Amino acid sequence: MSGKAKRGLYDPLRHGSGRAGGEPYKLSRSKIELFLQSPRMFYLDRRLGIKVPSGPAFTLNSAVDELLKREFDILRKKGHAHDIMKQYKIDAVPFAHPELDVWRQNFTGKQYLHEQTNLLIFGAVDDLWVNPKGEIIIVDYKSTSTSKEISLDDQWKQVFKRQMDIYAWIFQKSGFKLNDTGYFVYANAEKDRPRFDARLEFALTLHPYKHDSSWVESVIFDIKTALDGNKIPPSDESEYSQFLDEAVRVLGE
Numbered sequence: 001m002s003g004k005a006k007r008g009l010y011d012p013l014r015h016g017s018g019r020a021g022g023e024p025y026k027l028s029r030s031k032i033e034l035f036l037q038s039p040r041m042f043y044l045d046r047r048l049g050i051k052v053p054s055g056p057a058f059t060l061n062s063a064v065d066e067l068l069k070r071e072f073d074i075l076r077k078k079g080h081a082h083d084i085m086k087q088y089k090i091d092a093v094p095f096a097h098p099e100l101d102v103w104r105q106n107f108t109g110k111q112y113l114h115e116q117t118n119l120l121i122f123g124a125v126d127d128l129w130v131n132p133k134g135e136i137i138i139v140d141y142k143s144t145s146t147s148k149e150i151s152l153d154d155q156w157k158q159v160f161k162r163q164m165d166i167y168a169w170i171f172q173k174s175g176f177k178l179n180d181t182g183y184f185v186y187a188n189a190e191k192d193r194p195r196f197d198a199r200l201e202f203a204l205t206l207h208p209y210k211h212d213s214s215w216v217e218s219v220i221f222d223i224k225t226a227l228d229g230n231k232i233p234p235s236d237e238s239e240y241s242q243f244l245d246e247a248v249r250v251l252g253e
Contacts, residue, residue: 111170117223168212
């Protein structure tokens, strides 16, 4: 395996206990999600460098995210509330902090070193609001195009909830006072216009979620145990793990 392929992998000797002076190991929110979905694929990815295939880049979604950030940033400088906050009676304004742009970057994000495992947990937030009590509100932007009512109860949206749970854990551990409710700002591209005219029109809706970070730390300990082990976890029900099993079976015949 080339040196480039090994970059970013966990080494039990190099990334030992923080108290023993080991180098902290950066672990992103998305890799925690990978572990939750498949400990086996997580181990192959982080220990052996066998990458899980990535999906296509959702560039339109990224464009909506960027434009929403710019829109809220204009109000952040003025200390004004956004119309969607007024519409949903959220008593808050966009939170101004000198490190916000760093916290938004995918490869830096907001970080917290979990000293007991020496894992540097990080995740990139979309936005933060603050209410008159000084409580920080975690906000995530999502975009879609559907004629159905948007709901956070869909099975695949549980990933979004866990994402916010991890953000909440990072900020709480970093000493921030959080409101127990975060929000998903959904931009829904409308499809009932008679013509395209080279533009999309979006309806913005706000969806509250009472985040729960109580599960996060125990999973971090489980991840540390898995990373320090020298045995590949057994097969599981994840799509990629099943694909790998079938590939190994066919190639072995």
